[in-house]
Amino acid sequence: MHRYLTVLLVFFICFSLSAQNGTSPYKTDFWKDGAWVTGGVGLNVLGVLMIQNKDNLSTADLEALNREDIWAVDRWAAGNYSKSADELSYIPFYGSFALPLLFLSSRNERNNFGQISVLFIETMATTGAMFTITAALVEKSRPLVYNKGLSEEDRLDSDAQRSFFAGHTAATAAATFFAAKVFQDFNPDSAALPYIWTGAAAIPAFVGYLRIDAGKHFLTDNLIGLGIGAACGILIPQLHKKENKNLEVYPTVQFNINGSGMNSRGLGISYRF
Template sequence: MKKILLSFFCISLFFSSYAQESPYKTSAWKDGAIITGAVGLNVLGFTFIQNKEALTEAEVAALNKNDIAGINRWAAGNYSEKADAISYIPFYAALGMPLVFLPSEAERKNFGQISVLFVETMAVTGVFYTMTAGLIDKSRPLVYNENLPFGERAEGGAQRSFIAGHTAVATAGTFFAAKVFNDFHPDSKAIPYVWGGATGISVLMGYLRTKAGKHFLTDNIAGFVVGAASGILIPELHKKGNERLDLYPTATYNLNGTGINTKGLALSYKF
């Protein structure tokens, strides 16, 4: 995923100077800072994910489906290698969404700018995913499947059900594409179908990840919300005429001035 996003970012640097007739306004310094800050937070989040501890034998034995909320309980024990494999098709397709704009002249002329917005969208989506998956301990549905080997149920990677990363990425990619199409072609009769297709792909991803035993329903709902928000808001924040809305990287410093305590992204609105 990181290699794909890096490729789009490099391509965008080459094409960005040719942007014209675009509904968006971008800034190399500002957007570069946002992407850099988001990538830094992603690295931190992945560190949390990699350091997740496995469950003990006693902890696995103590798991009980009846302790799960009713909205999620029906998925406990799900497991499907086939569904897991199929889910990577829309996942990688979402990462290549900017390519769908190449046939259109208006978008092609602004491909570099669109790529910058796409990288920013995925980077912000990644922050929400890596931080929640890394800091929140929640067993995947497959952990409740007693037919699976103990090691597969107990491993640290099986304890990051929230949020659904695949669903967040698929939704961010498809909703980003729908939003960009909407903004470049506001009078197109195809707009309802484009948004419908984006929603359909996102729902399909959620279904596949639940069937695979990777995430519960609420995990997928959270992933959908994060992906949809990123896919819509990042382009919207860059629309010409929306200067009152602003997204920027932030950092806080400790009182004795020895270094940075926290860093992240902030959204502001000027009245």
């Protein structure tokens, strides 16, 4: 972990020393964005540790599960299981992470690729933090747990108790909507925008369909995941727009009342009317 943070620190030092192209619609700051990434990575680590400590479902809990207790909109997916759909879902999932590389084909975006990379890291770290913390705290069985044809070991495993919300769908949506948002901000008059946004929605929707078919998530898990990912992909670049002169994101430090030392660090957001 320390090695990973060191790499991030070196990246930000190199980024801060390089001039940002004046044609970029965004404004980034070494300390503010560094705090954002560091905080996001830290929350991801915390969430993963919490997930690893989740307990398996007990046999009594498994026997008590009832399809009728599931929301009607989700009930049809209970019992789904497909290993091939699960494996297939990883193709668009991982493929979406490479979308920012397409910006290297355009001179303007290429000249600001370091800045775009920072925003992408922030987007994915924020989405990941929201997913891991939520998945660790919420107890919800995956659809496959209702499949009595599976082994009891697979149905009781703690990994099968984090259906809410769909992480694959959220991460894919964060990546695709980020790419669409950045493309629009650099190319506001492009005739390709309707197709770009359609693709941004279609790819995570396809991932969500596969995750339902695989028995990993219910419909509502995917809808919420897609919404959270899309929001992060759009809002984080928007927060960095130069035109947002009244909006400020800044690192914060809190101290104990008795002055004994630092309590926590984070980010603050203010808007001046």
